[in-house]
Amino acid sequence: MTGGARDTGARDRILVVDDNPDSLRFLVDMLEGEGMDVLIARSGETTLELLGESSPDLILMDALMPGMSGLETTQAIKRNPATAHIPVIFMTGLTDPEHVVAALQIGGVDYVRKPVVVDELLARIRVHLANARASYLSRLALGHAGRALVALNSQGQLIWCTPQAESLFQRIDPAWDAASAALPEGIAPARLMALAEPGHSGTITLALAGIELELALAETERSGETLFRITEVGEASKVDLLLKQTTLTRREAEVLLWVSYGKTNRTVSEILGISPRTVNKHLEQVFRKLGVETRAAATALAVRMISE
Numbered sequence: 001m002t003g004g005a006r007d008t009g010a011r012d013r014i015l016v017v018d019d020n021p022d023s024l025r026f027l028v029d030m031l032e033g034e035g036m037d038v039l040i041a042r043s044g045e046t047t048l049e050l051l052g053e054s055s056p057d058l059i060l061m062d063a064l065m066p067g068m069s070g071l072e073t074t075q076a077i078k079r080n081p082a083t084a085h086i087p088v089i090f091m092t093g094l095t096d097p098e099h100v101v102a103a104l105q106i107g108g109v110d111y112v113r114k115p116v117v118v119d120e121l122l123a124r125i126r127v128h129l130a131n132a133r134a135s136y137l138s139r140l141a142l143g144h145a146g147r148a149l150v151a152l153n154s155q156g157q158l159i160w161c162t163p164q165a166e167s168l169f170q171r172i173d174p175a176w177d178a179a180s181a182a183l184p185e186g187i188a189p190a191r192l193m194a195l196a197e198p199g200h201s202g203t204i205t206l207a208l209a210g211i212e213l214e215l216a217l218a219e220t221e222r223s224g225e226t227l228f229r230i231t232e233v234g235e236a237s238k239v240d241l242l243l244k245q246t247t248l249t250r251r252e253a254e255v256l257l258w259v260s261y262g263k264t265n266r267t268v269s270e271i272l273g274i275s276p277r278t279v280n281k282h283l284e285q286v287f288r289k290l291g292v293e294t295r296a297a298a299t300a301l302a303v304r305m306i307s308e
Helices: 021-033 044-051 070-079 097-105 118-143 163-172 189-196 233-245 250-260 265-272 276-290 295-307
Strands: 013-017 037-041 058-062 088-092 110-113 148-152 158-161 204-208 211-218 226-232
Touching (some): 013 044, 037 044, 044 070, 058 118, 110 118, 148 163, 148 189, 163 226, 163 265, 189 204, 189 211, 189 226, 211 233, 233 250, 233 295, 250 265, 250 276, 250 295
Parallel strands (some): 013 037, 013 058, 058 088, 088 110
Antiparallel strands (some): 148 158, 204 211
16 A cells, blocks of 8 residues: 555544553653644543544553553453554553563553653654554455555545555546645545535545546544545446456456456556556466456457446
8 A cells, every 4th residue: 555654634643541640741741742642541441431432543551550450441442343453552660570471461562661761662652553554554455455545634635545546546647646645636635525524425426537436435443534435437337247247356357357458467557556467367367267368368258248
C-alpha cells in the first residue's frame, strides 16, 4: 500500500491510564509536546468505558492501580475483538521479572520502568505505533485483496491509498501526483466524507475520463481516518461474468479481462498494482483452467463469455 508518511493532519492518539495526577500531567505534557493527541483515564473501569466510545492508536497502562489493576484492564481489552488490536505498553515501578513476564503474557507489547526516561519511552511508543500501523495495513490488505481503497483524514485530505487506487487515479488524471494529499480533480472530498455521516447510506457514482466509478464507505479500525472503496463499475461487472462461468479466482479473472482488452503484462501489472511476473503466473493458471495455450485463445473465450 502507498502513502502513510504524509503530513495530512492525522495525529497519533495515545490513551494514558494512571491513577497518579502528577504522573498523568507529566505524560500528557510530554506526548502533546510531540504532536500527539492524548486521552486520559484514572482507573481500569474508566478505561473500558472510554474504549467503548473512542479507539486510540496505543495505550500507556499503569500496571498497579487501586481497584481494577492494569493487568486486569489489559486482559479485558484483549478479550474484546474491537480493542484487542490496540498495543499496550505497561508502566511499572516493580523490578520483579515475573511481573514483567505476566504483563507480556496477557498481551502487553512492551514495558517501561518508572520513573520513565522520556527519550526511551518516546522511542518505544514510535516503534509500536509503526508496528501497529503495519499490522493494520496487512490485515486490511488481506480483507480487501486487490481492491482500490482510499483513506482520508477529517479534513478530506488523502492519507494513503492502495496501488490499485493509485493506478486508477492516474488513469483518470495522468497529472495526479501520488505524493499529494489531494484527490484527483472531479472527486470532491466533501462529497466522499458525506458517506460517513450518520444516516447516510448507499454509494456515489461518478464518470471521469470515460471511467465509471462507484465509491462506498469501507470499515476501518484507525482513529482519524475514513476509508472508502472504489470500484470501476464496468470492469467489476465483467469480472463477475467471468467468475460465474469459470473456476478462475477474482484476480485471475481480472488479469484475463485486461488481457482480452489487448493490454500487455506490464500494463496489466500497473492497472492491478501487481508485478509483471505475478501477472504471468496468473495467466499460466488462466490458460490451464480454460484449457487453452495462447493469449488469443483466452481472449476469444473471455469475449464470448462477457457477451453472452
